Amino acid sequence: MSGALIEIKDLNKKYALSSSFFSSQKRIIHAVKDIDLQIFKGETLGMVGESGCGKSTLARLITRLEEPSSGRINFKGEDVFLYDKQELKSYRRNVQIIFQDTYSSLNPRKSALNTIKEPLLIHRLNGKKEREEKALEIMAKVGLKKEQANRYSHEFSGGQRQRIGIARALVLNPELIIADEPVSSLDVSIQAQILNLLKDLKKDYNLTYLFISHDLNVIRYVSDRIAVMYLGKIVELAQNNDIYNRPLHPYTRMLLAAVPSCDPRKKKEIINIKGEARAENKEGCPFQNRCSYRVEICEKVEPNLEKYDEHSFCACHMAGSI
Amino acid sequence: MSLLLEIKDLKTAFDTAQGRINAVDGVSLKVNAGETMGIVGESGCGKTMLALSLMRLVPANGKVVNGEIFFSGKDLLKLSEEEMRAMRGSEISMVFQEPMTSLNPVFRVGEQIAEAIRLHQHLPAKQAMELSVEYLREVGIPDPQKRAMDYPHNFSGGMRQRVMIAMAMSCHPRLMLADEPTTALDVTIQAQILDLISGLKEKNNMAVVLITHDLGVIAQAAEKVAVMYAGKIVESSSVEKIFENPLHPYTQGLLESVPARCLKYLERGEYLKTIPGSVPGLYDFVQGCRFHDRCSYAMEDCARREPKLSEIEPGHFVSCWKTENGAFGKRALQTRCG
Numbered sequence: 340m341s342g343a344l345i346e347i348k349d350l351n352k353k354y355a356l357s358s359s360f361f362s363s364q365k366r367i368i369h370a371v372k373d374i375d376l377q378i379f380k381g382e383t384l385g386m387v388g389e390s391g392c393g394k395s396t397l398a399r400l401i402t403r404l405e406e407p408s409s410g411r412i413n414f415k416g417e418d419v420f421l422y423d424k425q426e427l428k429s430y431r432r433n434v435q436i437i438f439q440d441t442y443s444s445l446n447p448r449k450s451a452l453n454t455i456k457e458p459l460l461i462h463r464l465n466g467k468k469e470r471e472e473k474a475l476e477i478m479a480k481v482g483l484k485k486e487q488a489n490r491y492s493h494e495f496s497g498g499q500r501q502r503i504g505i506a507r508a509l510v511l512n513p514e515l516i517i518a519d520e521p522v523s524s525l526d527v528s529i530q531a532q533i534l535n536l537l538k539d540l541k542k543d544y545n546l547t548y549l550f551i552s553h554d555l556n557v558i559r560y561v562s563d564r565i566a567v568m569y570l571g572k573i574v575e576l577a578q579n580n581d582i583y584n585r586p587l588h589p590y591t592r593m594l595l596a597a598v599p600s601c602d603p604r605k606k607k608e609i610i611n612i613k614g615e616a617r618a619e620n621k622e623g624c625p626f627q628n629r630c631s632y633r634v635e636i637c638e639k640v641e642p643n644l645e646k647y648d649e650h651s652f653c654a655c656h657m658a659g660s661i
Numbered sequence: 662m663s664l665l666l667e668i669k670d671l672k673t674a675f676d677t678a679q680g681r682i683n684a685v686d687g688v689s690l691k692v693n694a695g696e697t698m699g700i701v702g703e704s705g706c707g708k709t710m711l712a713l714s715l716m717r718l719v720p721a722n723g724k725v726v727n728g729e730i731f732f733s734g735k736d737l738l739k740l741s742e743e744e745m746r747a748m749r750g751s752e753i754s755m756v757f758q759e760p761m762t763s764l765n766p767v768f769r770v771g772e773q774i775a776e777a778i779r780l781h782q783h784l785p786a787k788q789a790m791e792l793s794v795e796y797l798r799e800v801g802i803p804d805p806q807k808r809a810m811d812y813p814h815n816f817s818g819g820m821r822q823r824v825m826i827a828m829a830m831s832c833h834p835r836l837m838l839a840d841e842p843t844t845a846l847d848v849t850i851q852a853q854i855l856d857l858i859s860g861l862k863e864k865n866n867m868a869v870v871l872i873t874h875d876l877g878v879i880a881q882a883a884e885k886v887a888v889m890y891a892g893k894i895v896e897s898s899s900v901e902k903i904f905e906n907p908l909h910p911y912t913q914g915l916l917e918s919v920p921a922r923c924l925k926y927l928e929r930g931e932y933l934k935t936i937p938g939s940v941p942g943l944y945d946f947v948q949g950c951r952f953h954d955r956c957s958y959a960m961e962d963c964a965r966r967e968p969k970l971s972e973i974e975p976g977h978f979v980s981c982w983k984t985e986n987g988a989f990g991k992r993a994l995q996t997r998c999g
Binding site for chain 1: 703704817819820847848849850851852853855874875876877878880881882883900901903904914915916917918919920921932933934935936937939940942
């Protein structure tokens with residue numbers, strides 16, 4: 340690890356929803372809240388949280404598919420939101436995304452080869468013949484056969500479609516790949532194939548991953564560091580082993596307790612898992628209504644993400660004492 | 662424990678333009694009263710069609726072409742449509758994966774639960790409504806009196822699934838079919854729903870057929886397990902035996918693909934074990950053992966003859982030529998990460 344590839348500073352994203360047709364009052368959804376985060380070159384940063392916690396919004400902000408309400412994202416020291424059209428294009432060459440839904444993220448009218456070639460065409464890289472060669476080379480790399488090059492996406496299985504998605508992201512030689520739930524829609528035997536492939540590619544192409552998932556088992560397998568998100572905020576950020584062996588935040592504990600263990604003799608106690616992720620607290624800690632360690636201060640003061648030790652950060656008043 | 666449900670050689674087929682598909686292909690299964698039977702398999706292996714065949718709700722282009730389904734002694738397939746309708750919801754009920762699409766968006770949830778009570782228990786509307794509030798309370802919905810008057814879109818995913826369970830429980834069925842009841846939910850909500858189902862099961866001595874692709878859910882919630890592959894049961898036993906001594910190569914492969922089980926190895930930077938290839942499509946007819954082209958132990962015979970589900974040790978059924986011939990011995994085929 341050397342130097343931050345991506346540096347996120349005080350990032351906020353709010354969406355306004357009109358609460359009903361007749362009222363002019365707007366409801367504000369704070370999808371991403373005061374996020375400070377660094378992604379270092381060569382690491383896999385796992386991002387975990389329940390649905391609606393802002394994981395995907397953050398991914399879209401990093402790729403500049405969304406504009407933030409406030410805050411900065413620096414890529415190698417340059418503010419990505421100040422990029423002009425040309426700079427943005429070259430930024431996007433370096434930051435690619437793999438999507439969850441393999442049906443809707445591939446164009447049904449394009450063959451596998453054309454799908455993988457398209458980014459090269461858009462970025463006007465190489466000649467026609469070289470593009471074809473490059474695409475075929477990447478296809479082989481992700482485990483697709485040459486004979487499959489001219490098939491359309493509906494002729495592939497879910498796992499193979501995800502391979503196409505990975506190849507398309509890889510063909511531009513990006514530095515950072517944002518994988519947004521890349522294995523969530525796949526069967527477990529296929530999931531393992533894709534996870535191994537991503538691991539290989541990281542080594543071969545010297546990639547950095549931001550790996551987003553709701554599945555703590557998958558996150559544990561792939562990540563170096565893990566960020567836990569809750570209602571738009573990062574509540575804990577630590578090394579992989581620390582998260583699992585020494586969870587600091589009560590929410591991390593709850594998540595870990597909720598994962599069903601694959602050992603039928605170890606039935607889990609689930610007494611402390613209650614409530615749902617809903618922003619119903621006006622002030623104080625957003626997690627207080629589900630937390631079993633709540634004290635007085637939690638109802639008044641919202642905790643910030645603070646340094647706990649060298650590698651760990653936690654947003655909890657009780658961090659370390661529970 | 663008494664036998665509640667017995668399925669014998671069930672086949673459900675679909676006639677399509679490309680020919681006949683056997684979605685469920687000769688499944689036999691026994692479920693005792695008050696027991697949780699987990700059915701696990703990857704997508705397209707026929708889990709859901711098995712459940713729909715049990716409810717006699719197979720989509721119009723398909724039908725049950727063979728077999729018998731005995732539910733406390735009666736063959737469900739021989740009942741008239743009228744008798745079957747009386748059975749659904751009162752004796753056997755079903756919880757679906759998608760709680761949004763299985764609730765009617767234009768009726769209040771209280772009314773939807775009350776409808777089932779009115780129809781099956783012939784109670785007046787007011788009393789049915791009171792009972793439905795009671796069930797909402799039982800499944801852990803706060804302020805049930807008020808929430809009963811809300812519409813499905815006012816509920817979160819987890820709450821909707823609770824409503825579905827309240828509805829399924831409302832007539833005290835003896836069997837609940839739960840088809841991926843927690844797949845669309847977050848882990849913390851999943852834990853709550855599984856806990857709710859097992860609590861209700863204990864209280865009412867109800868049997869549960871739990872269909873899922875998630876081995877963790879199976880390990881936590883099921884007592885017996887049947888592993889399905891391409892329309893067939895390839896292994897069935899108690900949950901402990903399946904996880905500690907899996908005998909079918911497919912079951913072993915499934916277990917080894919789960920990252921949580923193999924941490925010891927993964928921490929050393931080793932790779933996850935995988936099953937090569939993917940589940941055969943419904944139109945791809947595989948001769949011999951359905952799994953042979955993905956199986957690392959396949960022999961010549963496997964491609965030619967299809968193995969039958971046979972009892973390898975008491976209560977442990979496996980359909981595999983290798984295990985049957987004793988080639989593995991009883992425990993020789995250990996998974997790496999047991």
